[in-house]
Amino acid sequence: MKELWMLFCTFAKVGVMTFGGGMAMIPILQREVVEERHWATEEELADYYAISQCTPGIIAVNTATFIGQKRRGIAGGIAATLGVVFPSLVIISVLAGLITGFSHLPAVQNAFAGIRVCVCVLIFNATRKLLKKSVIDGCTAVIFLLVLLGGIFLKLSPVWFVLAAAVIGIMLKDRKARAE
Amino acid sequence: MLYLRLYWEFFQTGLFAVGGGMATLPFLKQIGESTGWYTYGDLMNILAVSESTPGPIGINMATYVGFTVGGLPGAVIATLGEITPSILVILIIARLLKSFRDNRYVDSAFYGLRPASTGLIGAACASVFLEVLLGGKVVGSGWLNRIQWDGGTDWRVWLLAAVLLVLTNFVKPAKKLHPIVWIAASAAVGIACHLGGA
Numbered sequence: 001m002k003e004l005w006m007l008f009c010t011f012a013k014v015g016v017m018t019f020g021g022g023m024a025m026i027p028i029l030q031r032e033v034v035e036e037r038h039w040a041t042e043e044e045l046a047d048y049y050a051i052s053q054c055t056p057g058i059i060a061v062n063t064a065t066f067i068g069q070k071r072r073g074i075a076g077g078i079a080a081t082l083g084v085v086f087p088s089l090v091i092i093s094v095l096a097g098l099i100t101g102f103s104h105l106p107a108v109q110n111a112f113a114g115i116r117v118c119v120c121v122l123i124f125n126a127t128r129k130l131l132k133k134s135v136i137d138g139c140t141a142v143i144f145l146l147v148l149l150g151g152i153f154l155k156l157s158p159v160w161f162v163l164a165a166a167v168i169g170i171m172l173k174d175r176k177a178r179a180e
Numbered sequence: 181m182l183y184l185r186l187y188w189e190f191f192q193t194g195l196f197a198v199g200g201g202m203a204t205l206p207f208l209k210q211i212g213e214s215t216g217w218y219t220y221g222d223l224m225n226i227l228a229v230s231e232s233t234p235g236p237i238g239i240n241m242a243t244y245v246g247f248t249v250g251g252l253p254g255a256v257i258a259t260l261g262e263i264t265p266s267i268l269v270i271l272i273i274a275r276l277l278k279s280f281r282d283n284r285y286v287d288s289a290f291y292g293l294r295p296a297s298t299g300l301i302g303a304a305c306a307s308v309f310l311e312v313l314l315g316g317k318v319v320g321s322g323w324l325n326r327i328q329w330d331g332g333t334d335w336r337v338w339l340l341a342a343v344l345l346v347l348t349n350f351v352k353p354a355k356k357l358h359p360i361v362w363i364a365a366s367a368a369v370g371i372a373c374h375l376g377g378a
Binding site: 015016017018019025051052053054055056057058059060061062065066069070074077078081084085087088089091092093095096097099106107109110111112113114115116117118119120121122123124125126127128130131133134135139140141143144145146147148149150151152153154155156157158159161162163164165166167168169170172173174 | 192194195196197198199200201202204205206207210214221224225227228229230231233234235236238239240243244247248252255256259262263265266267269270271273274280284285286287288289290291292293294295296297298299300301302303304305306307308309312313318320322323324325326337340341344345348349358359360362363365366367368369370371373374375376377378
């Protein structure tokens with residue numbers, strides 16, 4: 001029980017200190033999990049992080065589940081995961097309540113009009129970065145373009161694109177393997 | 181009933197969004213469209229706040245959307261919905277760690293999944309551009325979406341976007357700054373220039 005509580009608290013700390021995306025989490029995990037608590041080695045952490053990137057879900061959550069389950073099995077995985085999301089729940093709920101209360105003010109409306117422009121640019125930059133990592137040859141470029149156009153012009157849940165892409169990925173690699 | 185639906189929508193998001201927080205954006209957009217719980221404009225505000233507060237972006241967005249839909253219980257339920265598939269999948273994979281990483285099919289699936297995930301985020305990006313910069317909107321009718329133009333563009337918005345784009349991509353010391361700096365600066369510009377027209 002004590003260790004479950006420790007897992008929860010440590011990952012709550014990681015959650016508070018993760019500012020932005022999953023990448024921002026690595027140095028904090030190294031300090032808290034590897035150096036302070038000795039719950040995993042540097043190499044294990046790198047492994048967990050790599051797998052967390054290529055499994056569904058939020059990378060930070062996946063990594064927390066991994067480390068928690070390594071320490072204390074299923075209960076440990078759940079404790080660490082609840083820990084990493086706990087600060088978000090508190091902070092965002094308070095903020096969301098405040099913003100809803102002030103959203104009628106002209107200053108707040110103007111501020112958000114400016115912020116939306118910024119969000120535009122931030123999403124564009126995120127796409128650009130991901131593009132470098134995911135589009136590595138002709139086939140992946142075609143998949144990217146098809147999903148891009150389909151995502152804009154077809155009224156279809158993203159789920160279907162994801163499922164289709166996984167199947168196509170397997171088929172393409174299979175054909176390549178056979179050709180070689 | 182509302183909470184059940186909320187849980188289910190976020191469970192799907194957690195299960196199918198591959199590649200971290202930003203990958204959940206296309207799913208959140210689709211949830212807003214199919215349920216009418218919030219608009220795309222609301223979602224952009226949510227994304228901005230999520231980037232500027234502590235915590236992983238994906239979780240912040242889930243919590244915020246949940247709060248918008250159903251208050252504090254909604255926030256908790258949406259977040260739990262999004263992390264449930266992660267916990268299940270990771271607990272299974274942790275047991276067969278080595279064979280998962282070396283599995284040929286997993287590797288091949290991700291060969292297709294990565295560009296698709298980027299494509300979905302790109303599509304979300306295109307919709308934001310259309311709405312914020314061009315004054316257009318994607319509206320659905322049946323299976324196909326079409327673009328509807330319903331307003332002029334504001335040159336100040338274009339200028340702000342261009343300046344941000346250059347600063348965040350090409351100017352050496354500015355490039356490294358945390359997004360919160362740009363979000364705060366844009367908020368200040370918005371207030372100073374009355375960008376919202378209010």
